Amino acid sequence: MSHIQERKEKDCLNCGTIVQGRYCQNCGQENVVPHETFWHMVKHFVFDILHFDSKFYDSMKLLLFKPGFLPKEYIKGRRARYMNPVKKYVFTSAIFFILFFSFFAEGGGLNLNVDEPISQKDRVANIKKAEKILQENPGDSLWAPLYQKLLDSSVVVTEKDLLPISDNFTFIGLGGRRYASLKEYDSVQKNLPGKEKDSW
Ligand SMILES: [Zn+2]
Incomplete structure (x- = not known):
């Protein structure tokens, strides 16, 4: 009402x-x-949200503490008093993704800030790693140029420079394609028709 x-x-x-x-x-x-005045619209909006919310919380409570009750009610046809399951699904998904991206996109679990310079510690560790690999395979096309860069303290080395040598890194493109390395990403993107390229 x-x-x-x-x-x-x-x-x-x-x-x-x-x-x-x-x-x-x-x-x-x-x-x-x-x-309907502007004030009515505002009131309407607030009441709609609260109404929606109370139905939402009620049905969440039932789902948590009386599992099986809501599906039974749904089958019996008692639907108007509870929140529509599809609406609830869409609503919870929206909340989930808002929370997920606000917590993880900024430097949390998903570190996507590849333009940050690496720390001195990482630099030393990667120089050691490079020396080990280059000893076995002096002409390594990934490590040889990176090694030169790492040695030259006047050159800023970023996370992005380390992506090609990172073993367990999956680069996720905007188009839903998956790439094992930045190198693969670049070559795949280069060969895609203009429209399918990730635009960044
Ligand atoms: Zn009528």
């Missing part, structure tokens, strides 16, 4: 039926004053 004033006239504004209650028994339109 909305919180807008009911009309005194009983003819439905939508279909003309003489209504018996607050809602038209023919088309379902609420028989309320059609004039």
